[in-house]
Amino acid sequence: MSDLPGVVVTGVSGRMGRMLVQEIAASDKLRLAGAIERAGHDWVGRDLGLAMGGAETGVIVSDDADEAFAGAAVVIDFTAPEATIAFGALAAARGLVHVIGTTGFTDDQIAALEAASEGAVQIRAGNMSLGVNLLTVLTRKVAEALDADFDIEIVEAHHNRKVDAPSGTALMLGEAAAVGRGVALGDVSDRGRDGITGARTRGDIGFSAIRGGDIVGEHDVIFAGPGERVVLRHVASDRALFARGALKAAAWGLERPAGFYDMLDVLGLN
Ligand SMILES: NC(=O)C1=CN([C@@H]2O[C@H](COP(=O)(O)OP(=O)(O)OC[C@H]3O[C@@H](n4cnc5c(N)ncnc54)[C@H](O)[C@@H]3O)[C@@H](O)[C@H]2O)C=CC1
Numbered sequence: 001m002s003d004l005p006g007v008v009v010t011g012v013s014g015r016m017g018r019m020l021v022q023e024i025a026a027s028d029k030l031r032l033a034g035a036i037e038r039a040g041h042d043w044v045g046r047d048l049g050l051a052m053g054g055a056e057t058g059v060i061v062s063d064d065a066d067e068a069f070a071g072a073a074v075v076i077d078f079t080a081p082e083a084t085i086a087f088g089a090l091a092a093a094r095g096l097v098h099v100i101g102t103t104g105f106t107d108d109q110i111a112a113l114e115a116a117s118e119g120a121v122q123i124r125a126g127n128m129s130l131g132v133n134l135l136t137v138l139t140r141k142v143a144e145a146l147d148a149d150f151d152i153e154i155v156e157a158h159h160n161r162k163v164d165a166p167s168g169t170a171l172m173l174g175e176a177a178a179v180g181r182g183v184a185l186g187d188v189s190d191r192g193r194d195g196i197t198g199a200r201t202r203g204d205i206g207f208s209a210i211r212g213g214d215i216v217g218e219h220d221v222i223f224a225g226p227g228e229r230v231v232l233r234h235v236a237s238d239r240a241l242f243a244r245g246a247l248k249a250a251a252w253g254l255e256r257p258a259g260f261y262d263m264l265d266v267l268g269l270n
């Protein structure tokens with residue numbers, strides 16, 4: 001076994017879980033130390049490589065996160081909010097770096113995660129790509145430069161299996177726009193228009209979500225003003241992008257003191 005820091009991948013059979021396994025196999029900084037799925041999943045108890053349709057790896061998929069975390073330095077977690085809360089507490093208790101890609105948290109769930117980050121390194125971002133994180137910086141700057149004559153609308157598109165809306169990325173972009181405007185997103189957020197909505201409220205930040213097919217992830221931030229529009233766009237065409245970002249965060253986190261970080265910290269964009 002190599003002496004590289006060990007990573008446990010949670011939600012290993014998921015779209016992102018499988019990507020993470022492939023990227024870790026190709027990494028010279030990290031090794032796969034464990035694989036977690038939910039209790040009752042038919043991969044539990046099987047060799048991960050065989051379950052993925054490839055060669056045997058010697059890593060057995062488990063539903064016992066605490067036991068798997070005992071032999072690791074990092075947890076990379078793209079699952080579901082309730083699962084991530086539980087993994088956050090276990091990772092903090094063992095002082096592991098917890099890289100969180102999961103989206104769709106409530107405010108209370110985010111508070112619970114932040115409490116866990118007091119004892120361990122936690123890196124959370126609704127999008128792990130360089131391009132989207134750069135787009136948040138650009139969005140903040142454009143929002144700073146344009147006044148409320150420019151209506152801000154965020155439009156996101158994803159595959160038909162996505163369960164949360166707006167996407168984590170859309171919320172990151174909305175937050176960046178609100179910071180640029182000097183307002184709280186919660187005060188100006190406009191989601192889910194339907195029926196006789198009345199005219200648009202000046203200063204609102206609107207969100208719209210498209211779900212269809214196998215769209216990996218597309219985000220537009222539209223600044224619609226009198227006689228002109230500025231549109232900032234990011235298109236992801238391969239979700240390996242997110243997995244590579246998560247591995248970069250994991251390696252970066254191993255060198256940091258306990259606390260909460262995001263991808264702007266990892267990428268040096270803060
Ligand atoms: N931050 C980022 O860059 C990205 C974030 N995501 C987010 O990651 C999450 C997962 O996305 P996908 O992989 O597309 O979903 P998916 O549904 O394909 O995979 C989720 C996996 O988590 C597993 N899971 C659920 N509860 C569990 C539990 N208690 N214990 C262990 N495993 C559990 C499921 O069985 C499933 O295999 C979503 O919240 C999505 O929005 C996805 C792509 C990029």
Ligand SMILES: O=C(O)C1=N[C@H](C(=O)O)C[C@H](O)C1
Nearest residue numbers: 103126127162167168169217
């Ligand atoms: O669920 C997905 O697929 C994605 N989720 C993230 C989000 O909610 O923004 C990131 C990416 O867009 C893909």
